[in-house]
Amino acid sequence: MNSDTELAPAVQSILEAARERSGGDGVDVDARSVPDALADAEAAGRVPVIAEVKPTSPTADGTRDDDPVELAQAMVDGGATALSVLTEPTHFGGSPEALTRIREAVDVPVLRKDFVLDEAGMDVVEADLLLLIARFVDDLAGLVTAARERGFQPLVEVHDRDELETALAAGADLIGVNNRDLAKLEVDLETFESVAPEVPDDVTLIAESGISSPEDVRRMREAGADALLVGSAIMDHGAGDSDVTENTRRLVEAESDAATETETT
Ligand SMILES: O=P(O)(O)OC[C@@H](O)[C@@H](O)c1c[nH]c2ccccc12
Structure with missing residues (x-):
């Protein structure tokens, strides 16, 4: 793992808290298939959007x-x-x-979004997907295997081409490129555009963070995103009563003809 000192103070504090949290007793997941869910969305003409339940964050207003x-x-x-x-x-x-309550209430795959640093950290709660952040773990290949042994589909998050190499070497087949730089907490959609061309076709590729409009959706899709991970634009933290269904739908429908025509005319 790279040294914490290159990270934004908020991220250093998140990692400290993660190291102090205790692990769980073990999980045995019967996962809902992500590739199947993505294929169903494509067949129905929907942009595959992974919508994020994120009550707040260090960058939320x-x-x-x-x-x-x-x-x-x-x-x-x-x-x-x-x-x-x-x-x-x-x-x-x-x-x-x-997460447990949500997973019981819906039938789509659910990703556990957290700062899992070791095997004990995986054993806290069942989920269909588990996030592993390449930058923060020492033995990525070991954790990818450990996640699969428990039934999780591991999603490995990278931010640059070096981390992508590490993820591929670890056997990841589900990779997310985070447009947010964890050193400055700034978002730049060019991050995805610069990493995506290096990703082999058989990897499922997800564009993460900073996607806020149907134009952003189309931009990430043109750069090769199989799916998009969107939190803030859907949660709309500043406006407490914002319509989450509508916020999701305008991104899901970003590639339908009507959506494109309304915006360009
Ligand atoms: O709210 P945004 O900009 O749409 O981003 C969502 C998601 O990508 C972001 O929350 C995220 C990406 N990687 C993470 C790792 C931990 C916590 C959060 C994240």
């Missing part, structure tokens, strides 16, 4: 204290192909219990 299950159902009503649920408690307002 507010907190939404709505019931996470209601938020999740609103996202599915808006056409979300899968959900991402923050379980990090101290900086993102998440919890493992919220």
